[in-house]
Amino acid sequence: xERMSWDKLLNNTRLxxxxxxxxxxxxxxxxxxxxxxxxxxFRRLARKTQVHPLATNDHVHNRLTxxxxxxxVGRTLGVRVGQELLNERLIPEQHSASDIGDIxxxxxxxxxxxxxxxxxxxxxxxxxxxxxxxGAKLIEHLPFHEATDLRRFEGNAQGFRVLTTSEYxxxxxxxRLTYASLGAFIKxxxxxxxxxxxxxxxxxxxxxxxxxxxxxxxxxxxTGLLKLGDGWxxxxxxxxxxxxSDDFCYAILDLEDGVEMGILEWDKxxxxxxxxxxxxQKNQLVKEIQGMKVGRxxxxxxxxxxxxxxxxxxxxxxxxHNDIMTGKVLGILDLCDRNVRDCVSAAKGLARDEIFxxxxxxxxxxxxxxxxxxxxxxxxxxxxxxxxxxxxADSKTRRVVELFGLDLKNLESQSxxxxxxxxxxxxxxxxxxxxxxxxxxxARQFNGLGGDR
Numbered sequence: 095x096e097r098m099s100w101d102k103l104l105n106n107t108r109l110x111x112x113x114x115x116x117x118x119x120x121x122x123x124x125x126x127x128x129x130x131x132x133x134x135x136f137r138r139l140a141r142k143t144q145v146h147p148l149a150t151n152d153h154v155h156n157r158l159t160x161x162x163x164x165x166x167v168g169r170t171l172g173v174r175v176g177q178e179l180l181n182e183r184l185i186p187e188q189h190s191a192s193d194i195g196d197i198x199x200x201x202x203x204x205x206x207x208x209x210x211x212x213x214x215x216x217x218x219x220x221x222x223x224x225x226x227x228x229g230a231k232l233i234e235h236l237p238f239h240e241a242t243d244l245r246r247f248e249g250n251a252q253g254f255r256v257l258t259t260s261e262y263x264x265x266x267x268x269x270r271l272t273y274a275s276l277g278a279f280i281k282x283x284x285x286x287x288x289x290x291x292x293x294x295x296x297x298x299x300x301x302x303x304x305x306x307x308x309x310x311x312x313x314x315x316x317t318g319l320l321k322l323g324d325g326w327x328x329x330x331x332x333x334x335x336x337x338x339s340d341d342f343c344y345a346i347l348d349l350e351d352g353v354e355m356g357i358l359e360w361d362k363x364x365x366x367x368x369x370x371x372x373x374x375q376k377n378q379l380v381k382e383i384q385g386m387k388v389g390r391x392x393x394x395x396x397x398x399x400x401x402x403x404x405x406x407x408x409x410x411x412x413x414x415h416n417d418i419m420t421g422k423v424l425g426i427l428d429l430c431d432r433n434v435r436d437c438v439s440a441a442k443g444l445a446r447d448e449i450f451x452x453x454x455x456x457x458x459x460x461x462x463x464x465x466x467x468x469x470x471x472x473x474x475x476x477x478x479x480x481x482x483x484x485x486x487a488d489s490k491t492r493r494v495v496e497l498f499g500l501d502l503k504n505l506e507s508q509s510x511x512x513x514x515x516x517x518x519x520x521x522x523x524x525x526x527x528x529x530x531x532x533x534x535x536x537a538r539q540f541n542g543l544g545g546d547r
Contacts, residue, residue: 130207134527140159164339212462220525319421344441345403370403476491485502
């Protein structure tokens with residue numbers, strides 16, 4: 095049976111076949127981590143919704159704090175797995191456990207970098223506009239795969255575009271990360287159209303736009319990801335560690351935010367988190383946190399729960415290493431210890447039932463549809479008019495194109511996609527990159543309401 099090779103999976107060559115620099119005290123994979131940290135796209139996550147839009151409580155997570163915490167868990171999990179792989183002589187000796195940790199940490203840092211303002215509601219609002227609003231008419235003539243990218247706008251695919259196309263070196267390798275880090279980033283290595291046609295394992299998720307298909311194939315070939323079909327590869331093994339680190343953090347941190355905002359009761363949250371602790375640990379913890387304020391209680395519990403999660407994640411990866419290397423595994427959460435699975439499932443259920451339906455959250459999310467509709471109405475119409483008229487446009491159209499920084503004169507250089515699709519993708523680069531606050535400000539400006547930010 096065909097297997098992936100760790101020698102190729104840990105390829106430190108950069109996108110475009112660029113050789114890595116030799117730097118004292120810093121590996122190419124650590125350099126990837128720094129490139130993501132210092133990018134504008136990553137910095138803007140500080141003012142993007144994680145769960146609660148425009149939260150006034152500074153203790154509540156935003157996309158940036160969430161990504162940093164996922165990266166901490168991911169690095170620990172990656173180093174743990176890396177050391178076990180080395181102990182069993184499964185990876186080449188020139189690599190260290192820290193290399194695995196750095197790759198997973200980079201993927202974790204970037205895992206939400208393509209998410210638009212207002213979180214998952216922002217994704218839904220963009221999809222709605224292209225499926226049911228003005229946008230549906232604008233894209234009705236596009237080829238199926240291109241139109242499906244837009245109707246099913248996806249933060250994961252947008253993230254791959256940020257890393258490889260739009261940030262740092264536009265259309266010349268983007269951040270120019272290593273093949274290993276890019277491979278570990280891709281959770282859903284297939285196109286939207288194939289997912290919609292029920293030809294992939296998950297119908298409502300995908301990780302690659304048509305515009306980045308060639309780049310995806312380059313990464314997949316360089317890391318040796320097994321071919322499962324046309325435009326479809328198996329997952330990079332380390333993408334499983336990135337994904338489960340995100341799952342672990344969601345399980346704890348969404349509930350922490352719920353307690354912090356007074357939506358959830360401490361006792362209910364404590365009962366769920368204790369599912370991964372044995373009776374001795376639980377009894378000891380009850381004694382330690384007695385009389386503490388809720389904020390300190392959360393800190394005490396968090397460390398023990400994350401430690402149990404990391405143990406379970408590492409065990410699941412190593413116990414299923416052979417199936418992972420033959421491309422049979424799409425996610426390791428379901429392969430973890432039952433107590434961990436039950437804890438994560440119960441936590442997600444509680445968050446879904448009591449946090450995600452909170453009235454203030456729902457009110458702001460409904461407003462997100464109006465905000466993004468306004469931005470897309472103005473920007474997409476202007477971009478398409480500019481392209482269809484060969485750059486001959488009225489004053490308003492030119493101003494929109496200039497404001498969004500669109501480079502619509504060189505769309506022919508983007509192989510394999512139509513000029514109209516290329517223009518809209520540039521608009522989405524700008525709109526999806528906005529913070530919540532700036533999106534609301536600009537929508538007010540476009541509606542003639544004015545006012546300062």
